Amino acid sequence: xxxxxxxxxxxxxxxxxxxxxxxxxxxxxxxxxxxxxxxxxxxxxxxxxxxxxxxxxxxxxxxxxxxxxxxxxxxxxxxxxxxxxxxxxxxxxxxxxxxxxxxxxxxxxxxxxxxxxxxxxx
Amino acid sequence: xxxxxxxxxxxxxxxxxxxxxxxxxxxxxxxxxxxxxxxxxxxxxxxxxxxxxxxxxxxxxxxxxxxxxxxxxxxxxxxxxxxxxxxxxxxxxxxxxxxxxxxxxxxxxxxxxxxxxxxxxxxxxxxxxxxxxxxxxxxxxxxxxxxxxxxxxxxxxxxxxxxxxxxxxxxxxxxxxxxxxxxxxxxxxxxxxxxxxxxxxxxxxxxxxxxxxxxxxxxxxxxxxxxxxxxxxxxxxxxxxxxxxxxxxxxxxxxxxxxxxxxxxxxxxxxxxxxxxxxxxxxxxxxxxxxxxxxxxxxxxxxxxxxxxxxxxxxxxxxxxxxxxxxxxxxxxxxxxxxxxxxxxxxxxxxxxxxxxxxxxxxxxxxxxxxxxxxxxxxxxxxxxxxxxxxxxxxxxxxxxxxxxxxxxxxxxxxxxxxxxxxxxxxxxxxxxxxxxxxxxxxxxxxxxxxxxxxxxxxxxxxxxxxxxxxxxxxxxxxxxxxxxxxxxxxxxxxxxxxxxxxxxxxxxxxxxxxxxxxxxxxxxxxxxxxxxxxxxxxxxxxxxxxxxxxxxxxxxxxxxxxxxxxxxxxxxxxxxxxxxxxxxxxxxxxxxxxxxxxxxxxx
Ligand code: SF4
Ligand code: SF4
Numbered sequence: 001x002x003x004x005x006x007x008x009x010x011x012x013x014x015x016x017x018x019x020x021x022x023x024x025x026x027x028x029x030x031x032x033x034x035x036x037x038x039x040x041x042x043x044x045x046x047x048x049x050x051x052x053x054x055x056x057x058x059x060x061x062x063x064x065x066x067x068x069x070x071x072x073x074x075x076x077x078x079x080x081x082x083x084x085x086x087x088x089x090x091x092x093x094x095x096x097x098x099x100x101x102x103x104x105x106x107x108x109x110x111x112x113x114x115x116x117x118x119x120x121x122x
Numbered sequence: 123x124x125x126x127x128x129x130x131x132x133x134x135x136x137x138x139x140x141x142x143x144x145x146x147x148x149x150x151x152x153x154x155x156x157x158x159x160x161x162x163x164x165x166x167x168x169x170x171x172x173x174x175x176x177x178x179x180x181x182x183x184x185x186x187x188x189x190x191x192x193x194x195x196x197x198x199x200x201x202x203x204x205x206x207x208x209x210x211x212x213x214x215x216x217x218x219x220x221x222x223x224x225x226x227x228x229x230x231x232x233x234x235x236x237x238x239x240x241x242x243x244x245x246x247x248x249x250x251x252x253x254x255x256x257x258x259x260x261x262x263x264x265x266x267x268x269x270x271x272x273x274x275x276x277x278x279x280x281x282x283x284x285x286x287x288x289x290x291x292x293x294x295x296x297x298x299x300x301x302x303x304x305x306x307x308x309x310x311x312x313x314x315x316x317x318x319x320x321x322x323x324x325x326x327x328x329x330x331x332x333x334x335x336x337x338x339x340x341x342x343x344x345x346x347x348x349x350x351x352x353x354x355x356x357x358x359x360x361x362x363x364x365x366x367x368x369x370x371x372x373x374x375x376x377x378x379x380x381x382x383x384x385x386x387x388x389x390x391x392x393x394x395x396x397x398x399x400x401x402x403x404x405x406x407x408x409x410x411x412x413x414x415x416x417x418x419x420x421x422x423x424x425x426x427x428x429x430x431x432x433x434x435x436x437x438x439x440x441x442x443x444x445x446x447x448x449x450x451x452x453x454x455x456x457x458x459x460x461x462x463x464x465x466x467x468x469x470x471x472x473x474x475x476x477x478x479x480x481x482x483x484x485x486x487x488x489x490x491x492x493x494x495x496x497x498x499x500x501x502x503x504x505x506x507x508x509x510x511x512x513x514x515x516x517x518x519x520x521x522x523x524x525x526x527x528x529x530x531x532x533x534x535x536x537x538x539x540x541x542x543x544x545x546x547x548x549x550x551x552x553x554x555x556x557x558x559x560x561x562x563x564x565x566x567x568x569x570x571x572x573x574x575x576x577x578x579x580x581x582x583x584x585x586x587x588x589x590x591x592x593x594x595x596x597x598x599x600x601x602x603x604x605x606x607x608x609x610x611x612x613x614x615x616x617x618x619x620x621x622x623x624x625x626x627x628x629x630x631x632x633x634x635x636x637x638x639x640x641x642x643x644x645x646x647x648x649x650x651x652x653x654x655x656x657x658x659x660x661x662x663x664x665x666x667x668x669x670x671x672x673x674x675x676x677x678x679x680x681x682x683x684x685x686x687x688x689x690x691x692x693x694x695x696x697x698x699x700x701x702x703x704x705x706x707x708x709x710x711x712x713x714x715x716x717x718x719x720x721x722x723x724x725x726x
Contacts, residue, residue, distance in 0.1 A: 011425030013418035014288070018192035022345060028191050029226065029339035036284045041429065041441050042414055074283060089337040111192075113356055113423030114369065114416070 001104050001119060003048060007065070009116040010044040012037055016108035016117060023100060023107040031089040034097040035108050038074050042066060046117065048108075049086045050077030052094040124343040125187030125638035126150050131229040131251065133244065135327055136177065136236030140251045145230055154634070155186025157213045158613030158654050159231060160202035164211050165657055165721065170664035174206035174319075175301055175326040177237035183224065183292070183332070184231045186615040190222035190340050190421070191348075193633040194355060195617035197221055197420035201292075204665065205318035206326075207303045207481065207534055208552040208577040211661040212318035215581065215612060217419030217427075218310035220290025226336025238328040243271060243293075246334040247279055256330040263474040264295040264308040265439075271333050285335060293331035294321045295476025297522040301325050302532040304481035304554075305522075308473060312443030313419070313427075316478045317554055317579050343639030351636060355629075356423060365424070368619065369416065371405040372426035373447035376558070378403035380451065384682055385563030387556065388455040389509055390487035391549045391675055394560040394682030398460025399450075411462050414441050419617070426619050432466040445469035445479075448580055451558030452483025457490060458509030471515060475522035480580070482521065484555025485531050486514050488539055488548045497542045503527050546674050552577035552667060560682050561672065566597030568677070568687030569696055570605070572670045575658040581618050582608055598695045606651030613650060653716045656708050660718070663707070663725045670706060 014037050017030035025032050038045040043066060057080065063072045079086030079094050086095050100106045109117045126145065133140040153159045160182040172178040181203045188196035199221030205212035224232060227246050243256040254274075259267050268291045276286055290310060297305035298321030305321030306314040342348050359365040367375060377399045380386035388396040402408050412432070418425030427446070432438040445454075445465050453468040454460065472479045492498035493507040500506055504526060505513045520528030531538045535548035535555065549556050554577030561568035570583035583604060611621050614630050621629060627644040634642045662668070672689055680686050694704060701712035713722040 008415070011416045011418035011422075013420065013422050013425060015192060015421055015423065018190075018421055019349070021339075022192065022342070022349065025339070026345050027339040027341045029337070030288065031226075031337045032339070037287075038284055039287050044415075071283065110353060111356065113360065114425065 001099075001121060003106055003109060004118045004120045005046050005048075006116045006118075007043050007045050009114045010037065010046055011114055011116075012039040012044040013113070015111045015113065016046060019107045019111040032095065034095050040068065040070070042068055045070070045074060047074065048077060048097045049079050049095050050097065052079045052086070052096055054081070056080045056082040124341050125191070125634075126155070127225065127228050127230050127340075129229050130231040130233060131246070132233045132235065133251070133253070134235050135238035135242070135253075135329065138238070138253055140253075142229075142249075150187075152650070153654070154613040154650065155189070155230060156184050156198070156200040156215070156613045156615035157202070157609060158650060160184040160200055161211055161213060161654055161658055161661075163231070163233065164202050164204065165661050168204055170204070170661050171666075172204065174204040174209065175322060177327070179204050179323055179326070181234040181320065181323050181327060181329075182231060183233075184615075185221050185225045185229075186613060187638050188614055188616065188633055190225040191342060191637050192352060192421050193348075193616070193637065194352065195419065195422045195424070195620045196615070196633070197422060198615045198617060199224060199315075200612060200615055201307055201315045201320050203320050203323045205320065205576065206301070206322050207319040208554050208667065209662075209665050210318075210552060210576050210667050211658050211665075212320065212576040213612065214307075214315040214317050214320060215615065215618075216292070216307065216309050216313050216315040217422070217617065218290060218313040219288060219420050220292050220309050220332075220334060221615075222420045223288070223290040223334040223336045225340060226338045227334055228336065228338050232332070234327055234329065237326065241328045241330055243331040243333070244329065245271075245275060245278070246332065246336070248336055248338060259330045260299060261296060264293055264476050265311055265474060267293045267295070267331055268311060271331055275333060275335070279335075281335070289333060289335040291331055291333045293476075294324045294329075295474055295522065297476045297532075298322055298325035299330075300522065300524045300532065302477060302522060302524070303534040304478045304485075306476050306478050308476050312473045314473070314478070317480065318576055319478070321476050342637050344636045348633075348636035351632060359423060368426055369424050370409075372416075372424075372428055374402075374405040374408045374428065376447035377450055377455075378405065380447075380559060383563055385560045386455050387451050387558050387560050389458055390456060390484075390491045390547065391556065391560060391673075392491075392681055394563055396455035396460065399455060402462070408462065412466060417443065422617065422620075424620060430466060432470060433463055435463065435467060438467055438470055442466065442470045443473065448558045449479040449483070452480045452555065453486070454483075456483050456487040457514055459512070459514070460510070464512060467515060468518065471518045475518065477518070477522055478555075480557050481535070481550070481555035482518065484549050485521070485535050485538065486517060488535060489517070489531070490514075491547050492539070492542050492544060497544055549673050549675065550578065551672060554578050556673075556676075561676050561687050562680070562682035562685050565594055566601050566692065568672050568689055569598065569692045570601050572672045572689055572693070573601070573605070573696060575655065575662060594692070595695075598692060598699055601696060602699045606648065606655055608651070609654040610647050610651035613654065649716065653718065656713065656716055656718055657721060659708060660721050660725055668706065
C-alpha cells in the first residue's frame with residue numbers, strides 16, 4: 001500500500017499537516033507533521049516524510065515538474081540532515097510517516113477534501 | 123488552555139517596543155474572538171472622535187479559538203480599527219495563512235499603537251518580535267513586498283522552503299502608503315482585508331508589513347470528538363453537489379446567477395444586467411479561459427479561490443489570484459468592462475496597488491458617469507473615460523499614487539463626486555461602495571446594506587441566497603438575524619462562504635465546544651452577535667455616524683425589475699425588530715438586556 005499524491009489537485013489547504021500532527025501529538029502544530037505541503041504558483045506539492053538518513057545525499061539537483069523547475073530536495077521523501085523540516089521544532093527528533101497504524105489508516109488521506117491523496121495498492 | 127492562547131501582543135510603534143499581556147477572561151467568554159474581541163477593544167480603547175489616520179487610532183489583528191485548529195475554514199483573521207472611509211468601526215476579514223501563524227506564534231490578538239517615525243515592517247516568530255526598517259520596501263507593490271520579506275526572513279531566521287512557504291504576511295501596497303481612503307491590507311499574494319480602508323490606517327502608522335511564522339501549537343479539548351466531527355462534516359460535504367459546485371466554481375458561478383436574476387450591478391447601478399457577461403453565465407467557460415488551479419486558505423476543504431492566468435499581456439505575471447465575483451461586478455460590469463483578460467488585469471492591478479476592488483469600482487464607475495454626462499471635463503483627467511474604456515487602468519494607478527485627478531479620488535467617493543457637483547452619483551453607503559448585488563433586486567438587501575454598521579458590505583449579509591422569497595416581514599426579521607449571526611460567525615472566526623446562513627449556528631457551537639471544552643450552544647451564541655451589533659452601533663453614534671441611508675438612485679429610480687427599495691417603510695420595522703427607537707437609537711431596555719448599559723452612556 002502507498003499514498004498516491006496528485007499534486008495537480010492539491011489546493012494548499014494544509015489540512016493534511018493539521019490532522020497528521022493532531023493524530024500524533026494530540027495538538028495541532030504543522031511543525032510536528034509528517035507531511036508537508038509546498039505551495040507553488042501553478043501547483044502545490046505535498047511531501048511525506050520517509051526514512052531518516054544520517055547523511056545528506058550528494059546528488060542534489062533540480063527537477064522539472066509540469067514545466068516548472070523545482071529543488072529536488074523538495075520532492076524527496078527521505079529526511080536527512082539537510083532537511084531540518086522533518087524534525088520536531090523543539091527536540092530535534094526526526095519525524096517519519098508511520099502510515100498511521102496497522103492496518104494502514106492514513107489520516108492525511110481522510111482529511112484531504114479534494115482527494116488529492118489516495119491510498120492505493122502497490 | 124484549549125483553543126485560545128490567552129495572550130495579547132502589543133506593539134507601540136512610537137516607542138518601538140512590544141510586550142505581551144494576558145487576555146482578560148471576559149473577552150474570551152463573552153466575545154470569543156475575531157470581530158467580537160477586536161470590536162470590544164476598539165470600543166474600549168479608541169476615542170470615536172479621533173481622526174482615523176492619526177496615531178491615536180489602533181490597528182487590531184485578531185484570531186479566534188478555532189483559528190489554526192483544522193475546523194473547516196478556520197484560517198481567518200480580522201482587522202479592526204476606526205475606518206478612514208466611513209468613520210465607523212470596521213472589521214474586514216481575511217483568509218490565507220497569516221491568522222493561523224499568528225496563533226501558532228502564541229497570540230490571539232496583535233495590537234498596533236502609535237506611529238512609527240520611519241517606515242518599518244514587523245516579524246513575529248513566536249516570542250521573537252522584531253521591528254525592522256522598511257525604507258527599501260516603501261513604494262513597492264504588494265507581491266514584490268512579500269517576496270522581499272520572504273528573502274529577508276530566510277536569511278534572518280535560517281528558514282527552509284517549507285517554513286517560508288507556510289509563513290503569513292499582511293502588507294500594504296502604494297495605496298496604503300499614500301493614505302488612499304479605500305486601501306486594503308493585502309495578504310498572501312492577493313487576499314485582502316478589503317473594505318473600509320484599513321490599509322490607509324496601516325500606512326498612517328508607517329507599517330509596510332507584518333510577517334508571522336509560528337512553531338507553537340493549539341490545544342484541543344476533545345481531540346477524538348473533534349476528529350470525528352470534522353470527518354463527518356467532510357463526508358457529508360463530499361457527497362453533496364453543493365460542495366462540488368462551491369469548490370469547482372468558487373464565486374465564478376455568481377456572475378451568471380446575478381445576471382439571470384437581474385441583480386448584477388452594472389453601469390454605476392443604472393442597470394441590473396450586463397450583456398457582456400452572458401458569455402460567462404456558464405462558469406465552466408471561465409474555468410476554461412483562465413483557471414490554473416484551485417487555491418485554498420489554510421484548513422479550508424473548499425479552495426474556492428482560483429489562481430488564474432492572464433493571457434497575452436507582458437505587463438502582468440503568469441498567474442495571479444482571482445478575480446472574485448465582487449471584483450468582476452464592480453470593476454467589471456459596473457464599469458462596463460466585460461472581457462475576461464481586462465477583468466484579470468483590473469483585479470491584478472488593484473491587488474498589487476492594495477486597493478479595495480469594490481469601492482474602487484464604485485469610484486471609477488461614478489467618474490465614468492460624470493464623464494459621460496459632461497460633468498467631468500476631459501482636461502481634468504487627461505483622457506476619455508466612458509463606460510468600458512480601459513483607460514481606467516491608468517486611473518487605478520493614479521489613484522494609488524495620488525497623481526493628477528487620482529489625488530482627489532483617493533479622498534473617497536463623496537469628496538470626489540461633490541467636487542463635480544453630483545454627490546448622489548457615488549453609489550456608496552457611509553462612504554463605502556455598494557457591493558455586487560443590485561439592492562433593487564431583493565426586497566431587503568437594500569435594508570441590509572443601509573443598516574450595516576460598516577457601510578455597504580457584502581460579508582455582513584447573505585440576502586441574495588434567499589432570492590425568490592417575497593414576504594417583507596420575513597426579510598426584516600431575516601436581516602436582523604443574519605446580521606447578528608454573521609457577527610457571531612466573525613467572532614469564531616469562520617468563513618462566510620461555508621457557513622452562509624443562520625442555520626449554521628449549531629455547527630459553530632459544535633466546533634467551539636470540541637476545541638475549547640466549553641458549553642456553547644446556538645442559543646448562547648446568538649445574543650453575542652446582537653451584543654456586537656449594538657456595540658458597533660454605539661461606537662458609530664459616538665463617532666457621529668447616525669444615518670442609515672441609501673443613494674437616491676436606489677430608493678427613487680426604479681432601475682431593476684421596475685422597483686425601488688422602500689427604505690422608509692422597512693427602516694421603522696427594522697428598528698422595532700432590533701428594539702431600538704424610531705430614529706435608530708438603541709433603547710435603554712435593549713442595552714440592559716444585552717448588558718451594555720454603561721456603554722450606552724452619553725449616546726442614549
Ligand atoms: S499517513 Fe499518517 S503519519 Fe503518514 S503523513 Fe499521513 S497522517 Fe502523517
Ligand atoms: S489536505 Fe490535500 S489538498 Fe490540502 S494541502 Fe494536503 S494534500 Fe493538498
